Amino acid sequence: MxxxxxxxxxxxxxxxxxxxxxxxxxxxxxxxxxxxxxxxxxxxxxxxxxxxxxxxxxxxxxxxxxxxxxxxxxxxxxxxxxxxxxxxxxxxxxxxxxxxxxxxxxxxxxxxxxxxxxxxxxxxxxxxxxxxxxxxxxxxxxxxxxxxxxxxxxxxxxxxxxxxxxxxxxxxxxxxxxxxxxxxxxxxxxxxxxxxxxxxxxxxxxxxxxxxxxxxxxxxxxxxxxxxxxxxxxEQRSEEWMMEDADIMVASYGMTSRIVKSAIRKAREEGIKVGLFRPITLWPFPEKKLDENINRVKEILVVELSAGQMIEDIKLVNNGRLPVSFHGRMGGMTPSVEDIYDEIKKIHDRLTVKA
Amino acid sequence: MKVVFERPEALQNVPFTYCAGCTHGIIHRMVAEAIDSLGIREKTIGVSPVGCAVFAYDFFNCDVVAAAHGRAPAVATGIKRSHPDKYLFTYQGDGDLAAIGTAEIVHAAARGERITVIFVNNAIYGMTGGQMAPTTLLGQKTDTTPYGRDARANGLPIRVCELLQSLDGVAYIERVSTHDPKHVLQAQKAIKKAFQYQVEDKGFTLIELLSTCPSNWGMTPVESLKWLEENMLPYYKLGVYKDIG
Missing domain, CATH: 3.40.50.970 (Thiamin diphosphate (ThDP)-binding fold, Pyr/PP domains)
Structure with a gap:
């Protein structure tokens, strides 16, 4: 036991x-x-x-x-x-x-x-x-x-x-x-x-x-x-969370992905269709699963504790198909759930206007 | 017919690729003879440096791991701590040991790592083409001291045995030379004793061998041996710097 x-x-x-x-x-x-x-x-x-x-x-x-x-x-x-x-x-x-x-x-x-x-x-x-x-x-x-x-x-x-x-x-x-x-x-x-x-x-x-x-x-x-x-x-490994019906994919890894999950929960309460794509292996980068998900969603948000590093690998797989935006904090600061929620909301509003 | 001279078992049956007159060959041979005399070839692992002896695994007939520049004592530490029943030697030049690898050698000695360090001091960087080494003598001309090593501009040569002898982890340190048969015989004894101390688990051991580099010194092999005797011996005094007995 x-x-x-x-x-x-x-x-x-x-x-x-x-x-x-x-x-x-x-x-x-x-x-x-x-x-x-x-x-x-x-x-x-x-x-x-x-x-x-x-x-x-x-x-x-x-x-x-x-x-x-x-x-x-x-x-x-x-x-x-x-x-x-x-x-x-x-x-x-x-x-x-x-x-x-x-x-x-x-x-x-x-x-x-x-x-x-x-x-x-x-x-x-x-x-x-x-x-x-x-x-x-x-x-x-x-x-x-x-x-x-x-x-x-x-x-x-x-x-x-x-x-x-x-x-x-x-x-x-x-x-x-x-x-x-x-x-x-x-x-x-x-x-x-x-x-x-x-x-x-x-x-x-x-x-x-x-x-x-x-x-x-x-x-x-x-x-x-x-x-x-x-x-x-x-050896590519990744987690997908609430991605089945998502229009917006938030890509994030490590500890940051947990703040993202809280932001996604909050957005979901308001009916925003958003999910998480979390690379577990950063190398090899989970290109295959990411590619499948890019085919299903409309926009991508990348959240990292950096000036934007993993976003480059996301963009390589995306290959210009979807808009990719970024939210990051640096220097030891972490984004709040609200910060990430606000970014998701912005994308959602943009997609709603387009529709 | 009586065999009076043969290749040690701990050396592979291949010719050395060192320059004519270089003393690496005879030092390799002395290390191999020491290993054979203690019957520890199959339990010995060598760690080669970055420098002319980087290809030591082509010559020694035992397991050899090639380390990054100066890191041989750390690599040997990793192996010895994983296999305390095995015998480790590092084979390092003056640039490798006394410049880029200074921290590694000092701390391996301070920890009393049960390894044997073969330190070949020829007062110059050989493989990279004859630059100033930490052991280059004052006034000595090299590729990077074209006007001769100047104390103010280039610093002063390091005496490694003297530097390490104060460390309590050290069991045995001796400086020997390779410039004539009498000194080669003394060197042979010292190397064997260092391995013997390791077998007896006494502590860190290091043998410094004064050595030549005819190619980069710009001398014939014979001139090189004479230059070593006349210039290196007065600064790098031969002898036992520590022996815990």
Whole structure:
């Protein structure tokens, strides 16, 4: 029998990782994710795992590189400025095809910014972030329960595709407490014959991201792109809510999608046909479902805690078919239900006049 | 017929691709011999740097992970903490270890990570074509110090053994040289001892090897060995900087 526990989002990431069989965590303190390393510093010794506070984000991600190269499930976490520092390592992880999980509990930037919530690292997370042509799998939960589910999924997908996976949430979700059910989940581990963990009874394994001959490096890139195409084909995830009869689609992810839901409820009370499209995987972007929904609605509103980043992917799929408007707050500020409702109402009034 | 000299098992049966007169080859060999002498080849994982030794996995006959520039001690830490029963060595040059990787080496030493660091100091960046290294000597001409390294303009060379010896996590640090057979034999002993300490779980170990770069120094191999002896030895004093015994 499983039962519900009340947990902070950041702590739920830690416990979910442990239930997913992760016994290695390398991190560095930064607000608003510090509860996660603190939680794992307590929990890892209880399960004979490793918690190590590194001297920097750069070192932490390279410890992840080493642990992943040696075949174990491994995670690190940080918040925006720290994740910028990790980008070098993430590029190497992607190129060397090392399964690993990186959590970004986003705060407002650019620069040191502030510790309040933000979604302004979307570009960095889904478009690469570091140098070279690569992608991380990017998962964006919107509740503490979904954090648990997606952290487990992140480990499974990372192993399956030999690719770094990122959990992208904002500071609110990291800090808020909600009931969560860990269920009776058992992790499934895959064989890693490629791992560098001692060459007993086999030829030595080499793990590297250098392919000095450009012909080899192009082949390496083509193989990576083929893998990304496969991931894009198989792993798109999204939620549709009140979309069946909607004229207006609000696209939003993570914590923001919950404020959007409240605004949609309010608009629905007034008979406005509006629904939510919520990407759960930000990369691969849920293009197929989005496309289907664009075929059914009349206008799109995108709501983000940024100057407008995910909206670019929405527009790419929309390809000029429908009007797309944007509402966003930056700098750690969050929109109110009324703000979003007002935007929905404006679009509704426009559509009514047109009709 | 008696075999008096053969390739160590921990080296692959391939020729080195280093420049003529470069001491990487002999240092690789000494590392491999140390691994063989302790019978730990199948339990050893090497971490290669960014620099001339980036392709170390083409030469060592054990698992090797190639690290980002300067990050080898962090990568080795990640592997060692995941497999405490395995033996880790990093193989790093002066730019990799003493410039871009300064934080990683200092903190790996401070934590007393059970790894062996092979630090090759040839006072120059080799792979990128001969730029000033943190260990470039005052007055030494390089691609980026064309008038010679000037203390005021370019800073002063770093002595890594002296820098790390104060850290309590360190079990053994020694500086050795490769400029003649007598010193190569001493280097061989030091490398073996560092691995031995790791097997005995004593703490962090580092061997600094003074080394040459004939290509970028613009000298013949023989001139290079002489230049090392005359110029590097006075600044980088050989000896044991720490040994907890």
């Amino acid at each position: 499983s039962e519900k526990k009340l947990m902070k989002g950041n702590e739920a990431i830690g416990e979910a990782a442990i239930t997913a069989g992760c016994r290695h965590f390398f991190g560095y303190p930064i607000t608003p994710q510090s509860e996660l390393p603190a939680y794992l510093s307590k929990r890892m010794p209880q399960v004979e795992g490793v918690f190590l506070q590194a001297e920097s984000e750069v070192s932490a991600i390279n410890m992840v590189y080493g642990a992943a190269a040696s075949g174990v499930r491994v995670m690190t976490s940080s918040s925006s400025p720290g994740v910028s520092l990790k980008q070098e390592g993430i590029s190497y992880l992607a190129s060397s095809e090392l399964p690993s999980v990186v959590c970004n509990i986003m705060r407002a930037g650019p620069g040191l910014g502030t510790i309040q919530p933000s979604q302004s690292d979307y570009f960095q997370a889904v478009k690469g972030g570091g140098h070279g042509d690569y992608h991380c799998l990017v998962l964006a939960p919107n509740s503490v329960q979904e954090i648990v589910d997606l952290v487990r999924l992140a480990f499974d997908l990372a192993d399956h595709y030999k690719n770094p996976a990122m959990i992208l949430i904002d500071g609110v979700l990291g800090q808020m407490m909600e009931p969560v059910d860990f269920g009776n989940y058992k992790p499934t581990f895959v064989e890693k014959p490629w791992a560098a963990n001692g060459c007993k009874d086999r030829k030595p394994n080499a793990i590297t991201s250098i392919h000095i001959d450009p012909k080899d490096m192009e082949q390496h890139n083509l193989r990576l792109q083929k893998k990304y195409a496969l991931i894009s084909e198989k």
